[in-house]
Amino acid sequence: MSEQWASFSLDLHLAxxxxxxxxxxxERALREAVQRGQLSPGTRMPSSRALAQELGIARGxxxxxxxxxxxxxxxxxxxxxxxxxxxxxxxxxxxxxPPAPSFRAPFDGHDxxxxxxxxxxxxxxxxxxxxxxxxxxxxHAAFGYGDPTGHADLRTALADYLGRARxxxxxxxxxxxxxxxxxxLQILCQALSRVGSTIAFEDPALPDYPALAANAGLRVxxxxxxxxxxxxxxxxxxxAAVTTPxxxxxxxxxxxxxRRIELLDWARRTGSVVLEDDYDGEFRYDxxxxxxxxxxxxxxxxxxxxxxxTIAPALRIGWIVAPTHxxxxxxxxxxxxxxxxxxxxxxxxASLIRGGELDRHLRRCRSRYxxxxxxxxxxxxxxxxxxxxxxIAAGLHAVLTLPGPAGAEPDLLAxxxxxxxxxxxxxxxxxxxxxxxxxLVVGYATPPQHSYDSAVTALTEAIRTAPHQP
Amino acid sequence: MSEQWASFSLDLHLAxxxxxxxxxxxERALREAVQRGQLSPGTRMPSSRALAQELGIARGxxxxxxxxxxxxxxxxxxxxxxxxxxxxxxxxxxxxxPPAPSFRAPFDGHDxxxxxxxxxxxxxxxxxxxxxxxxxxxxHAAFGYGDPTGHADLRTALADYLGRARxxxxxxxxxxxxxxxxxxLQILCQALSRVGSTIAFEDPALPDYPALAANAGLRVxxxxxxxxxxxxxxxxxxxAAVTTPxxxxxxxxxxxxxRRIELLDWARRTGSVVLEDDYDGEFRYDxxxxxxxxxxxxxxxxxxxxxxxTIAPALRIGWIVAPTHxxxxxxxxxxxxxxxxxxxxxxxxASLIRGGELDRHLRRCRSRYxxxxxxxxxxxxxxxxxxxxxxIAAGLHAVLTLPGPAGAEPDLLAxxxxxxxxxxxxxxxxxxxxxxxxxLVVGYATPPQHSYDSAVTALTEAIRTAPHQP
Numbered sequence: 001m002s003e004q005w006a007s008f009s010l011d012l013h014l015a016x017x018x019x020x021x022x023x024x025x026x027e028r029a030l031r032e033a034v035q036r037g038q039l040s041p042g043t044r045m046p047s048s049r050a051l052a053q054e055l056g057i058a059r060g061x062x063x064x065x066x067x068x069x070x071x072x073x074x075x076x077x078x079x080x081x082x083x084x085x086x087x088x089x090x091x092x093x094x095x096x097x098p099p100a101p102s103f104r105a106p107f108d109g110h111d112x113x114x115x116x117x118x119x120x121x122x123x124x125x126x127x128x129x130x131x132x133x134x135x136x137x138x139x140h141a142a143f144g145y146g147d148p149t150g151h152a153d154l155r156t157a158l159a160d161y162l163g164r165a166r167x168x169x170x171x172x173x174x175x176x177x178x179x180x181x182x183x184x185l186q187i188l189c190q191a192l193s194r195v196g197s198t199i200a201f202e203d204p205a206l207p208d209y210p211a212l213a214a215n216a217g218l219r220v221x222x223x224x225x226x227x228x229x230x231x232x233x234x235x236x237x238x239x240a241a242v243t244t245p246x247x248x249x250x251x252x253x254x255x256x257x258x259r260r261i262e263l264l265d266w267a268r269r270t271g272s273v274v275l276e277d278d279y280d281g282e283f284r285y286d287x288x289x290x291x292x293x294x295x296x297x298x299x300x301x302x303x304x305x306x307x308x309x310t311i312a313p314a315l316r317i318g319w320i321v322a323p324t325h326x327x328x329x330x331x332x333x334x335x336x337x338x339x340x341x342x343x344x345x346x347x348x349x350a351s352l353i354r355g356g357e358l359d360r361h362l363r364r365c366r367s368r369y370x371x372x373x374x375x376x377x378x379x380x381x382x383x384x385x386x387x388x389x390x391x392i393a394a395g396l397h398a399v400l401t402l403p404g405p406a407g408a409e410p411d412l413l414a415x416x417x418x419x420x421x422x423x424x425x426x427x428x429x430x431x432x433x434x435x436x437x438x439x440l441v442v443g444y445a446t447p448p449q450h451s452y453d454s455a456v457t458a459l460t461e462a463i464r465t466a467p468h469q470p
Numbered sequence: 471m472s473e474q475w476a477s478f479s480l481d482l483h484l485a486x487x488x489x490x491x492x493x494x495x496x497e498r499a500l501r502e503a504v505q506r507g508q509l510s511p512g513t514r515m516p517s518s519r520a521l522a523q524e525l526g527i528a529r530g531x532x533x534x535x536x537x538x539x540x541x542x543x544x545x546x547x548x549x550x551x552x553x554x555x556x557x558x559x560x561x562x563x564x565x566x567x568p569p570a571p572s573f574r575a576p577f578d579g580h581d582x583x584x585x586x587x588x589x590x591x592x593x594x595x596x597x598x599x600x601x602x603x604x605x606x607x608x609x610h611a612a613f614g615y616g617d618p619t620g621h622a623d624l625r626t627a628l629a630d631y632l633g634r635a636r637x638x639x640x641x642x643x644x645x646x647x648x649x650x651x652x653x654x655l656q657i658l659c660q661a662l663s664r665v666g667s668t669i670a671f672e673d674p675a676l677p678d679y680p681a682l683a684a685n686a687g688l689r690v691x692x693x694x695x696x697x698x699x700x701x702x703x704x705x706x707x708x709x710a711a712v713t714t715p716x717x718x719x720x721x722x723x724x725x726x727x728x729r730r731i732e733l734l735d736w737a738r739r740t741g742s743v744v745l746e747d748d749y750d751g752e753f754r755y756d757x758x759x760x761x762x763x764x765x766x767x768x769x770x771x772x773x774x775x776x777x778x779x780t781i782a783p784a785l786r787i788g789w790i791v792a793p794t795h796x797x798x799x800x801x802x803x804x805x806x807x808x809x810x811x812x813x814x815x816x817x818x819x820a821s822l823i824r825g826g827e828l829d830r831h832l833r834r835c836r837s838r839y840x841x842x843x844x845x846x847x848x849x850x851x852x853x854x855x856x857x858x859x860x861x862i863a864a865g866l867h868a869v870l871t872l873p874g875p876a877g878a879e880p881d882l883l884a885x886x887x888x889x890x891x892x893x894x895x896x897x898x899x900x901x902x903x904x905x906x907x908x909x910l911v912v913g914y915a916t917p918p919q920h921s922y923d924s925a926v927t928a929l930t931e932a933i934r935t936a937p938h939q940p
């Protein structure tokens with residue numbers, strides 16, 4: 001603590017009005033600092049000698065001020081523990097505001113909502129080791145203002161990684177590093193709104209993204225999804241179509257080879273682009289690989305991905321891989337939306353990719369999630385014979401379709417919540433909730449490992465005892 | 471390397487068409503991966519045993535494929551170094567694009583442009599120590615999606631720090647953590663455009679910010695600055711006035727007490743807000759402290775700050791301290807612009823603030839910058855008797871006004887560049903460059919410590935030998 005207080009007068013803003021004399025001015029400044037909460041109760045004050053030296057006044061003056069304020073009840077002087085700010089009566093100084101609602105309120109029970117990886121797998125050791133290496137080796141200049149498209153080391157590592165892991169065909173100059181998928185979509189909507197006015201989203205989809213595009217001033221159309229993925233024939237003159245071809249969110253279907261060709265034909269014919277949201281492409285559990293759509297037509301597809309499912313959402317790291325013709329417009333947007341990423345985390349991620357740590361981490365995750373998926377599949381087959389589990393070839397979630405009327409979803413969800421289980425209702429993701437079958441979206445990566453089996457048991461038990469269920 | 475390749479088939483996307491038989495399919499997939507650059511020259515291939523195991527095929531099949539591809543020149547097999555991808559002829563696969571222009575091109579000489587702290591002071595050791603502590607102690611749940619206004623620990627630490635160091639009166643619930651000042655201004659412009667259409671900026675100012683506001687759809691007015699700071703009487707019905715009251719950028723004047731009162735009166739009368747850009751408020755070199763304007767009227771002032779001058783721009787960390795009435799609109803904007811900050815860096819900064827490391831760091835910086843400022847002042851007084859150095863009471867830059875016609879600036883800057891010195895011309899910051907006196911904005915924190923004195927010598931020498939200079 002002593003070092004901290006050596007810098008006291010520098011970092012405590014004390015407005016000393018010297019017209020009242022040094023003593024009067026200091027006394028008043030300290031009194032107000034306590035009254036206004038600038039100096040919190042319990043805070044240790046600097047020694048009279050240190051403060052006197054910092055302010056360039058006599059030590060005796062400071063001692064007198066401390067004595068006066070102790071007499072007034074603002075300070076407490078105790079032998080050996082020095083002078084501290086006394087507890088102050090009355091309400092806190094600022095106006096009262098509720099805390100911001102957190103992005104997703106935690107659930108006190110078995111959380112099987114989709115969207116999260118198993119956070120206990122976060123590679124703390126490798127992250128720290130890479131941070132040490134980056135802080136030891138990065139030149140000073142890297143701590144200034146950087147390349148708005150992201151640090152070249154990270155873009156180079158990503159071009160390599162996306163090429164071998166996802167088949168993406170690109171160069172570091174086509175990559176824009178951004179702060180997650182929301183940020184990627186913000187940047188893309190700004191660039192696209194210069195060349196068109198309408199954007200297509202899948203239906204069903206996560207409702208946040210169409211809402212984001214509408215907020216950015218684009219008109220939104222919704223295109224249905226069937227067993228082959230996006231129904232391309234329903235597209236019109238949109239400037240872009242957003243799709244999740246590897247593992248549709250939430251249904252889990254794969255865009256069929258025929259539809260891929262049709263979709264790229266549509267883009268070529270209408271001068272549009274396809275936005276490929278490859279949100280969980282790294283997690284494929286069968287032998288048949290599904291590569292990025294981007295590889296078929298790097299000039300027509302904007303590829304996006306993040307580390308939110310592979311490492312953790314709280315890292316806020318994502319990327320856009322753009323066709324050559326879109327790069328100037330995107331760089332123009334970045335004029336006002338410079339890199340949002342700490343250079344340290346950019347270099348840490350680049351190091352984890354280059355050193356093979358990310359691959360090792362993904363292998364650990366894949367193994368765990370595959371076991372979880374298999375366990376869920378067995379539990380559903382055994383205990384819920386009337387239900388159908390789909391979308392299980394990949395990703396971190398599956399759709400559980402149940403017999404019963406679609407309108408039963410709110411009651412079912414309430415019943416599950418009452419039994420300590422949180423999942424998402426399938427209708428949440430439909431533009432028209434009435435168009436949804438009765439179903440649940442189950443995020444099997446979300447619970448901690450030690451309680452996963454009991455989470456699945458709680459889920460199947462709660463469904464079996466729900467009203468309207470066989 | 472061996473572990474990395476154990477996960478080969480998982481993280482190299484190989485589209486094996488099994489209709490061609492396993493051997494033919496694998497051969498073709500690997501050939502295409504090399505052709506397309508997915509496998510770069512020099513890459514070490516997995517052993518035939520490892521790859522066979524991953525793909526569930528016979529080891530002999532993989533060996534035959536490797537032999538075939540070596541015969542075709544795609545792979546190189548060497549004793550003891552295993553099988554590697556062979557160098558490939560011909561041009562790179564992707565289309566050619568220039569690298570993105572970096573935000574601020576490095577200058578090969580004495581860089582005295584304003585806007586940067588001394589990057590060699592970056593607290594690498596404390597940053598690493600805090601990262602270790604954060605990674606050891608943070609609960610798993612913190613790695614999920616977080617509070618869009620920033621982690622509560624950081625907002626609490628900032629409320630405390632801004633209170634004691636800058637006199638800001640606030641609570642953690644009034645703080646929004648963001649990715650630097652550009653991002654803060656983006657968020658504020660979005661929120662303000664719902665209640666008004668025009669925003670005022672100082673003239674002179676950094677031109678990026680008015681441009682950002684115009685790009686966000688607001689009409690921009692420019693308000694002159696005199697020796698007392700912003701000329702408040704020129705304000706009209708703007709929804710907000712952006713100002714740098716502690717140390718005007720670039721002129722370096724302080725908003726006078728009378729103008730502070732007038733400015734707050736204007737905001738109260740017109741229902742507007744004042745945006746206080748406290749970009750270098752921590753660096754004050756004289757005894758007279760200049761506290762945040764916000765403390766006079768927390769209900770009328772939006773206070774913004776960053777770590778870009780105190781630690782480093784590459785951290786991309788800033789904050790908005792909002793009046794209570796603006797908080798709902800700002801949180802609404804954040805619905806589509808969630809936290810852009812890695813939770814690790816947020817907790818690291820909170821830890822550095824709480825543990826007193828930031829205070830210690832600021833003390834080191836202040837001492838260094840004060841010496842540099844003094845040295846610059848002596849050099850100008852000695853070698854440039856006709857020049858005037860102003861704005862030196864605070865911050866990281868000063869304005870050097872020179873005798874001579876304003877129109878001489880381009881020639882002067884070209885002369886300085888030719889003599890290996892980069893500074894900014896004062897006219898760059900004026901809305902109408904012809905309204906600027908002949909002057910230079912000198913960032914005295916920018917050069918590395920070992921070359922600072924020679925940078926100043928080079929600057930004064932180059933000015934003395936410039937055309938039109940006495």
